[in-house]
Amino acid sequence: DSGVTQTPKHLITATGQRVTLRCSPRSGDLSVYWYQQSLDQGLQFLIQYYNGEERAKGNILERFSAQQFPDLHSELNLSSLELGDSALYFCASSVYSRNTEAFFGQGTRLTVV
Amino acid sequence: DAKTTQPNSMESNEEEPVHLPCNHSTISGTDYIHWYRQLPSQGPEYVIHGLTSNVNNRMASLAIAEDRKSSTLILHRATLRDAAVYYCILSGGDMLTFGGGTRLMVKP
Numbered sequence: 698d699s700g701v702t703q704t705p706k707h708l709i710t711a712t713g714q715r716v717t718l719r720c721s722p723r724s725g726d727l728s729v730y731w732y733q734q735s736l737d738q739g740l741q742f743l744i745q746y747y748n749g750e751e752r753a754k755g756n757i758l759e760r761f762s763a764q765q766f767p768d769l770h771s772e773l774n775l776s777s778l779e780l781g782d783s784a785l786y787f788c789a790s791s792v793y794s795r796n797t798e799a800f801f802g803q804g805t806r807l808t809v810v
Numbered sequence: 811d812a813k814t815t816q817p818n819s820m821e822s823n824e825e826e827p828v829h830l831p832c833n834h835s836t837i838s839g840t841d842y843i844h845w846y847r848q849l850p851s852q853g854p855e856y857v858i859h860g861l862t863s864n865v866n867n868r869m870a871s872l873a874i875a876e877d878r879k880s881s882t883l884i885l886h887r888a889t890l891r892d893a894a895v896y897y898c899i900l901s902g903g904d905m906l907t908f909g910g911g912t913r914l915m916v917k918p
Binding site: 732747753795803 | 852904
């Protein structure tokens with residue numbers, strides 16, 4: 698158990714819908730990262746927050762947004778969902794924002810039908 | 811982040827040492843070398859990281875070439891549980907950029 702909690706574990710939704718994925722980081726970790734893993738794209742970095750502020754942005758679509766709340770949990774919002782958004786979404790946390798060990802959650806498997 | 815090159819797959823026998831290579835010829839002076847692994851149906855798991863000197867922890871050892879253009883992750887005694895995709899990542903900034911990794915298969 699990494700100490701990072703992601704909910705829900707599985708999500709099935711229809712195209713065009715909007716979903717919210719939630720991540721609770723390890724106690725004491727200030728940094729939260731979101732990754733998308735699909736079969737053909739591997740692990741893609743989406744976005745990172747550090748202590749409530751956006752720190753780095755990857756290939757995150759405009760239909761996707763995220764935030765980190767004062768209690769340090771984070772949410773990834775995915776809207777206008779397409780079939781191609783079906784993937785595993787991982788959250789990771791670390792104490793600092795760089796060059797430290799990152800702990801990954803078990804992921805949320807999103808299926809868009 | 812600079813690019814890394816790893817073999818697509820490797821095979822090992824159980825209880826034997828495994829040396830997983832990684833080339834990173836364009837590494838910059840501030841890039842750390844990270845290794846993560848991903849077991850089937852799980853999130854990635856931290857293995858080890860280093861900057862210049864060799865590093866050891868309970869999971870593995872990291873040997874870094876003197877010119878830092880390559881590194882090797884060493885699993886001292888492979889077990890079936892070590893079968894996973896191993897990612898070598900360079901990071902000089904905030905995020906970890908995963909490449910394709912090496913799929914390690916461990917034979918009993």
